[in-house]
Amino acid sequence: MLVSALLTSLAINSGLCILFFVLYSILRKQPSNYAVYVPRLLAEGKSKRRSHFNLERLIPSPTWLKNAWKLSEEELLSSSGLDAVVFMRLITFSLKVFSFAGIIGIFVLLPVNCTGELHIVDFTNLPNNSLDVFTISNIGNGSKRLWIHFSAVYVVTIFICYLLYYEYRYISSKRMAYFYSSKPQPHHFTILVHSIPVSVESSVSESVDRFFSEYHPSTYLSHIVIHRTNRLRSLINDAKQLYGRLTHLKSDDTQQKYHRSCCFGLCGRKVDLTDEYEKQLVDIEKNLRLEQSEVSSSGHKEARAAFVSFKSRLGAAIAFHLPQSSNPIEWVTEEAPEPDDVYWPFFSSSFMHRWISKLTVVVACITLTILFLVPVLIVQGLTNLSQLKTWFPFLESILTIKIVSQVITGYLPSLILQLFLKAVPPIMKFLSSIQGYISHSNIEKSACNKVLWFTIWNVFFATVFSGTAIYVVDIFLEPKQIPGKLAVAVPAQASFFIAYVVTTGWTSVCSELFRIIPFSFSLIKRPFTRSTDHELEVPSLPYHKDIPRILFFALLGITYFFLAPLILPFLLLYLCLGYIIYSNQFINVYAPRYESAGKFWPIVHDSIIFSLVLMHAIAVGIFTLKKLSLASSLICPLPIFTLLFNDYCRKRFL
Amino acid sequence: MLVSALLTSLAINSGLCILFFVLYSILRKQPSNYAVYVPRLLAEGKSKRRSHFNLERLIPSPTWLKNAWKLSEEELLSSSGLDAVVFMRLITFSLKVFSFAGIIGIFVLLPVNCTGELHIVDFTNLPNNSLDVFTISNIGNGSKRLWIHFSAVYVVTIFICYLLYYEYRYISSKRMAYFYSSKPQPHHFTILVHSIPVSVESSVSESVDRFFSEYHPSTYLSHIVIHRTNRLRSLINDAKQLYGRLTHLKSDDTQQKYHRSCCFGLCGRKVDLTDEYEKQLVDIEKNLRLEQSEVSSSGHKEARAAFVSFKSRLGAAIAFHLPQSSNPIEWVTEEAPEPDDVYWPFFSSSFMHRWISKLTVVVACITLTILFLVPVLIVQGLTNLSQLKTWFPFLESILTIKIVSQVITGYLPSLILQLFLKAVPPIMKFLSSIQGYISHSNIEKSACNKVLWFTIWNVFFATVFSGTAIYVVDIFLEPKQIPGKLAVAVPAQASFFIAYVVTTGWTSVCSELFRIIPFSFSLIKRPFTRSTDHELEVPSLPYHKDIPRILFFALLGITYFFLAPLILPFLLLYLCLGYIIYSNQFINVYAPRYESAGKFWPIVHDSIIFSLVLMHAIAVGIFTLKKLSLASSLICPLPIFTLLFNDYCRKRFL
Incomplete structure (x- = not known):
């Protein structure tokens, strides 16, 4: 990928983001959209539907940005509960991690990579450089410069573990405070x-x-x-x-x-x-x-x-x-x-029934995760241009226009993948719901885990190894060769994932702000229904969808920070956007329905630990590949100590 | 290996066993040996040291056999506690399993193997037949006869699981009864x-x-x-x-x-x-x-x-x-x-201290298990004939005698291995004792587990793959290829393990009866000390040494029953000997010092489950090797259901 391609993508997506922000700033002030953009305030009676028109309604104003920025943790805790605090702390935690890693990456690793042995950056014609010159691929075999990357891996791992420990302790104390402060119920x-x-x-x-x-x-x-x-x-x-x-x-x-x-x-x-x-x-x-x-x-x-x-x-x-x-x-x-949290269907089932349900769900879930890409590839294969022409003959005249056909061949496959991916969180939630849990919060927690591993498998590993499911499974059946194969495959996808952060990442938070689907629904429904306030249902944040997404970007950041530090600024921007937008949504849109009291944090913790160990495996592979075997041996204690640290944290915190 | 070689070994070892039995029958009646052979009766005052001489003392009598045979479970429970009952039930459980498997093996599988395609049994000259004609190796590729083996695998697995369930339920009820019946303490x-x-x-x-x-x-x-x-x-x-x-x-x-x-x-x-x-x-x-x-x-x-x-x-x-x-x-x-069960050293240590102790022990234990054979091989290599001559020049005249040199070259390596192996249970017990437990029974349980896995690794896998430690570890790092490699290597060692049961198995129970080491000690000590009754310490059965040994023979039986059914009669004889001898020792020698209340059974259960799954892996490999891929696919559900059964048992029983 060339720098120019990245710049184009950057320009388009920045434009889209600004457009979303402006549109949101206007649309949220229209009374007809109150049910979409401020349902929480509406339900709490803090916002009234005013029907009188004024000009101010049409001018985008950034007041909501200020409100979102000013939201303190105490306010969030009292208004949206501990789960929301845990969610926002996940974002601030990632911000801290990637600020630190970003400083090292941009000011130390990036110059080292750019001045590497293999390619020389052509500063006179920057856009035509390959993105590879900014990655570790630019450094020759056996180069002493790799020790800088080696130190960066150590420093960042220690920093992340230190932060993880303090964060876990903080969440743990918050949980305690929550139980102490809650009235007898x-x-x-x-x-x-x-x-x-x-x-x-x-x-x-x-x-x-x-x-x-x-x-x-x-x-x-x-x-x-x-x-x-x-x-x-x-x-x-x-x-x-x-x-x-x-x-x-x-x-x-x-x-x-x-x-x-x-x-x-x-x-x-x-x-x-x-x-x-x-x-x-x-x-x-x-x-x-x-x-x-x-x-x-x-x-x-x-x-x-x-x-x-x-x-x-x-x-x-x-x-x-x-x-x-x-x-x-x-x-x-x-x-x-809690009374609102009760999920009834499994109350009457026996131990055996639950056990069998659980086994069935585990099998279904693993099958779905591993074989998900098979139907997607089949559907993508079916929906080529000539196939569309035979299915919809009346569209033939349109499909022959060059630009339409280009758009369809270019975007249709990725659109189909996105649609299939959109269906995953609800499917996983459904699977969790038939697993035998008796509370919605446990179902959501379990679904969160399932979606996380699904994303890591189907987006990270499937992209990295860009092969069939069987091939990827095969790699994991030969554990000895994993670092070597990762070292070859992961850096090759660096530019893809940089673009992924810019496109999918930024778009996903903006669409979260804009609430595209509820907004479209309300547009469609509006002519037919006369909604009244008491029918309004305030949504709750679907943690099982949003936590895995942020964790996946954290995984990308952790695994790529020393391979391609260029990913970090984009990731930081994504997290800043996320911080503002989710703060805003907690104020205006989402109200908690039940409280898991911070039980999502262990998932976050485990996922970050997994990312670290994956990063170490890649580092071992890379240093072996670059013929610096001493460094690759010296990395080996790092995953062991990380796992021991994890074991300690599990024992130390409730 | 030829049938004649097996017959020779059989004759020698049967002779040895009978000799041990006769010697024991005489020696146990000598008052000077009471402290070795009936310390328990002596301590309980049931047996008095009589010094008057009579002729009866010199004639071997089989009364002890009758007493041991008549020992009922209630008597055992009241005299030696629940742990002894669990131990004896392990033997009777194995007897049941191998009687059933023996009937199938000897009357169905053995004739099928003998009439196989590859070799024809020469009945006129039976001793010169290779043992291979009695094993599955004698059946040609793709032969329909393999379906008989396939059915045998299924039938025996189901029978063992059925027995395991009832045995676990029985032990569980015994545990309950033990707690209900014990007085407040x-x-x-x-x-x-x-x-x-x-x-x-x-x-x-x-x-x-x-x-x-x-x-x-x-x-x-x-x-x-x-x-x-x-x-x-x-x-x-x-x-x-x-x-x-x-x-x-x-x-x-x-x-x-x-x-x-x-x-x-x-x-x-x-x-x-x-x-x-x-x-x-x-x-x-x-x-x-x-x-x-x-x-x-x-x-x-x-x-x-x-x-x-x-x-x-x-x-x-x-x-x-x-x-x-x-x-x-x-x-x-x-x-x-229990007061007698307390182990003091870890009372004062903090959580961190215990955690680090435990990690250290785990690492030490894994290292010892994996690398045990390295020093053994080195020592075996050092102690060859010429080396001995340079070390002990004065022995040169003896070492040049042909029969001496033959014995030394033939037996010395195996003697060295046996000596090293003897040291393992005490080492493992020592490792468990610094692991942070506060009771002897937990230490013994943990040591039992360690010795079991040590034996499986160093005797089974090291023999089967007959390679270096690194090679064996390598095999386990490529899980996909395990069945294939097992299928090649395991049947090749069939005759070795048949001989192993006859030599090591039979000898080990006989030496248990004869108590060689305490007997030798008492012989040496006798001239110097004047032992009195109140100094006599009644030993307790070292479960961490004996349970793994019996479990290892059960593993051999389960993995080899369909490959080389000839192993089963010898195994049954071993178990019968074990039953009689351990019953006798519980009556006369061992007294319980503390009670783990049947906590050894889960180790037995897990080990049998492991043996089953290992057997299934071998079966998958064998059927693939013999070009009967349908059978090898149809075996695959069996390990899954076995593991599910295990999971159910763990949940179902305390």
Whole structure:
């Protein structure tokens, strides 16, 4: 890749970013977009829909930038919870790491690379230089200059480990403070017990009561057996919907209050809608009562799980920590999730059911991760120009225009890949949801992990080895040769990943700011619906999508900082954008629905440790390749100490 | 190897076994050998030293065989504890497995192998047949007969898994019964707390008291801070020894009561020994009092660890299971070991100290395991005939005799290997003891694991690949090629391992019966000492030496049963011998010193699972090698299901 190509891409993407910022600054002030850009403020009543027009609405203003910049951690903690703090600290952590690495990279490594033995930078015609002159590839075999890179690897590793330790300690203390400061709440006093063994003559409720009265006599308070109430819940939902329509109908005089009773409202006698709805409501109420009495009376709707409450937090903690039964797969206890965090489908399932679900999901997930690129490549292969012409003959005249065909052949494959990639976080979340978790926060945490490894495999390794899935798997089945193969393949993709940060990275944060998909939806829906404030649902940040993305860029930064330090300025800019934009979104858009209390940090920690070890493996390979075997041997203790450090942190912090 | 060679070896070793049995039957009846052969009965007072002579003492009698055979599990449990039961069940489990596999192997697989395509058994001259005609090597590539082996692999795997499950359930129920039946004992009410943080102004004792009074007010009873009392203990030992000598002196009139005060008792004035000892005792007592008062008064001898006792077992369990501190490396709790089981050196060490000890031991252990054969090979290389002649010139005349030189060149290398191997269990136990455990039973368990993997690596893999350590490590760094390499190498060593079972296996159990080393020691010591009953120390069975040995033979049986079914009869005989001999030793020799309550079973379980998976890997390789790729693909689900089964068992049983 030439410098000029990078500059072009840089110009286009900077332009796009500025355009997004300006558009956002204007659009966010239009009352019709409030539901998209400030749903949180709207829901909290801090922002009112004003319909009067003024000129100020059309002039982009940077006040939101100032507000986002000024957001302090205390404000964030009180408004969006500990998870948001952890998320923002991930960004500031990366900023610190890459500022430090950036100083070393730009002021030390870059000059060393540029003055390397293999190519000489042509300063008179900078844009026509290859990007390779800025990378480690420019340094000849056995050169003493490589010791500078060697020292950089050591210094940066030590710096990152030092930061990781302090960050983990900080998050850990925040977690502690969160638990100390939170008021007593019902779920602190409660545990969930599942896989309750039942005998023929007694019900689940009686078993639970007998068991806990016997073994926890002084602390046991009460219990609620969980019932299978799918029908009941659907009835309640129906009733709510009908009630909403009815009140709307009664309050609003402009609506049509009659319809005809058959043939899709076209013929038959006229019916008063209000009466109709009221009659339906009465029916539903009767069904509800029936169902309720059935649920409470009959035992066959009882799930073999119960919420058990204790008189003190200590009592609940004791019951949770002590093994309850001599058979470890009966009377299994879990901490009760927050009420908003409960995920019901797995309450009734037994230990075996959960175990099998988990195994199935693990297999599905590994298969998906490894074989994901196979269907993508097939689809990309199918959607070539001539194929499109046969499928959509009416487009033929357009497709023959040169520029259209160029755009299609150029962008279609990458568009298809992006579409497939977009589908991954929801798929992973779905897989996690059938894995046996009983809380949304655990599902999200598990999905976060899955998406992270998926991204590392399918974007990093698949690009680096640019081969088929089987080939990449093959490489990992011969662990001895990994460093060598990485050393050949990774530097070759340096310019691709620099461009990747500029294009995908910058675009992704800007589209996060602009909220393209909700915005398009609202544009499409607007003519058909009359949205009211109380129907507005405030979204929560999809951590399982955004944390892996930032972690992946951190991985790129860590692995490439000594190979191609040119990646660092772009990465820093990405992180700065991220900092401002996510701060803004936390203020305006996202509200937390539940709190995992900082449980995402261990994922961040592990991922950074993995990036470090990967970087060391590449360094070992590179130094061997460059015939500096002493350096490659001296790198070897580094991954060992990094892994030991990780082990220590896991033991040291809860 | 020819059949005749095997028959010779068989004859020699059977003869040796019978000789050992006869010798044992006579020697055990000699009162001078009671301390070697029936120390337990002697200590329990069930057997008295009779000095009168009768003829019966010289005639070998098989009564001990009958007694050993009749020993029931209840008797064993009550006399030698749960660990002994687990040990005997390991033998009966192996007997069941290899009886089943033996029936299939001898009546199905062996005829199939004999009538194979490659060689024809020469029944007229059986001893001159190669052993290969009885193995799978005799079957041609792509032969349909291999499906019989394939089915055998499936059937035996399923049978072993079935047995493993029932055995684990049985042991688990025995463990439960053991805990239910044991009377309340102090260590049930006590936990060990270490890494206690101390402030400057308060002592450890005050910290502990304040902490547990605050957080466990209703159940906390008392505590004992642990002091560093090495000096005190050595004084007490001195006093005991002196006291023993003194009482001996006073009770026995025949002993010399005077010695001279200097020059090794040769000159100087005569001193009354009784007076001398009494004076020393008074001195020691004074020192003891001084030391005791110093220990109890000064804080600097306090270790940062304490035994904390509670009013109920539940109280102790709660304190053990709940995390005590927000910093997980402070106030670390462990279950208090039985009083006889306590191992003191690691009580005072901090979390970091233990962690580093553990890492060091792991590294040392892996290094020892992998590189063990290097020094052995060097020593074997050094001790050739010409080298011996230069070292010991005076032996030259003997070494030139043909038969001596043959014996030396033939047996010396294997003798050296055996000597080195004998040193391994003590070394591994030493390594485990500096790993940070606070109870002997945990040390023994950990040593058991280490010895097991050491044996598998250095006897199985080193023999199979018969290469250098680096070569064997290399094979495991390319996981894809393991089955292929195993398939080539393992069957080639079939005759070696058949001979190994006959020689090393049979000899090892017979020498266990005969107790060669204690017997030789007692022979040497006898002229110098006058042993009395109360000095007699009853040994306990070194599980870390014997469990790995039996497990290793089980591994041989499982991996070779479908390759060379001829190994099975010899293995069965080994196990029968083992059953009788160990039963006998439990009755007469070994007494338990502490109880791990069946914690050795998970090691057995894991080892059998490993053997199964190894066997499947070999089967995959063999079927690929024999060009029956369908069979090798159909084997693949088997290891997966075996591992899943293992995972289930770990979750299902405590």
